[in-house]
Amino acid sequence: MNDKVRNLIRAVAMNDIREAKQWVKVITESDSTKSNRPFCKYILNQLQVSSLNLMELPHDIKGILLMEDVSMTFNENRYFLSEREDAVTEEVLGMYETSQKLSEMGIRYLNSLMLHGESGTGKTLFGRYLAYMIGLPFAYMNFSNAISSYLGSTAKNINKAFEFIGNHKCVFMIDEVDAIGMKRGKEDVGEMARVTIGLMQALDCVRNDTVLIGATNRLDMIDPALLRRFTMIHEVAKFSEQEMFLMVSKFLDDVGVKYSDINIIDYCGKSLNSQALVMNDVIRAIAKSIRNNTEFRLMTEG
Numbered sequence: 001m002n003d004k005v006r007n008l009i010r011a012v013a014m015n016d017i018r019e020a021k022q023w024v025k026v027i028t029e030s031d032s033t034k035s036n037r038p039f040c041k042y043i044l045n046q047l048q049v050s051s052l053n054l055m056e057l058p059h060d061i062k063g064i065l066l067m068e069d070v071s072m073t074f075n076e077n078r079y080f081l082s083e084r085e086d087a088v089t090e091e092v093l094g095m096y097e098t099s100q101k102l103s104e105m106g107i108r109y110l111n112s113l114m115l116h117g118e119s120g121t122g123k124t125l126f127g128r129y130l131a132y133m134i135g136l137p138f139a140y141m142n143f144s145n146a147i148s149s150y151l152g153s154t155a156k157n158i159n160k161a162f163e164f165i166g167n168h169k170c171v172f173m174i175d176e177v178d179a180i181g182m183k184r185g186k187e188d189v190g191e192m193a194r195v196t197i198g199l200m201q202a203l204d205c206v207r208n209d210t211v212l213i214g215a216t217n218r219l220d221m222i223d224p225a226l227l228r229r230f231t232m233i234h235e236v237a238k239f240s241e242q243e244m245f246l247m248v249s250k251f252l253d254d255v256g257v258k259y260s261d262i263n264i265i266d267y268c269g270k271s272l273n274s275q276a277l278v279m280n281d282v283i284r285a286i287a288k289s290i291r292n293n294t295e296f297r298l299m300t301e302g
């Protein structure tokens, strides 16, 4: 029995499934026996399934908050990082370190970032990437879901989520903030005003070692008082032709699908699609090439 196996056994015995999975990853990654390769590959893929890596949450916040161990699930080989998002990552990592120091000095500081941009440009994915880079679990709350499914008790549910976040170091993403943070105005219904105010109060109490990320495709709908709580505001833009090409080829390289550079360049030059729609086309083209047993080809509509 080597040290790695010993660590795995200890983790299972202590009921620490997260730790156990880390050791399974280390062991399967480092195994070079040829006959074990298919098995190890299968296990490594299983470890990356998001739904199997959701952390167990207390009963009363299960439906509101998701918590994911992105150290397992985030596949860096399939993520294309643009220079713009790279710079933001540096900034967030730097601020994270600084806020720890400030905390030691007894100074409260909210490390917060608001992402905005068209739908499908990769805001949610960038949030997961940041959690992966910082090395913290990714807590996720979708406001538009929270509001539609809990109409009437939204404020209470949001408070519960923040209470939980207050006890757990994490990257906390509030997605589709516009669903609630709308400008407080005459059309405002009481519940929404309460929710917005409650949210702002909750943000004022978030601990230093939590990184807060908001995301919206309607920045204009966000209450200015709410927006002021975010120290950084960043637009996640639609990729340029060049960036789209790099994103697609990186993905295909990792999946192991052969392609022609010229075909991808041609497609990216003609497509006006967001990252999400381009990736849909890519997946559909992979499926088609498997079904028809033909070469992979990306086609522009029409």
Ligand SMILES: Nc1ncnc2c1ncn2[C@@H]1O[C@H](COP(=O)(O)OP(=O)(O)O)[C@@H](O)[C@H]1O
Binding pocket: 078, 079, 080, 081, 082, 117, 118, 119, 120, 121, 122, 123, 124, 125, 126, 247, 275, 276, 277, 279
């Ligand atoms: N930088 C990227 N690298 C690889 N794939 C990306 C990237 N950005 C977006 N995608 C693809 O687009 C999909 C949708 O992204 P998502 O984060 O849901 O967008 P948004 O939250 O802005 O609507 C992702 O699941 C992924 O397939």
Ligand SMILES: [Mg+2]
Binding pocket: 123, 124, 125, 175, 215
């Ligand atoms: Mg999104």
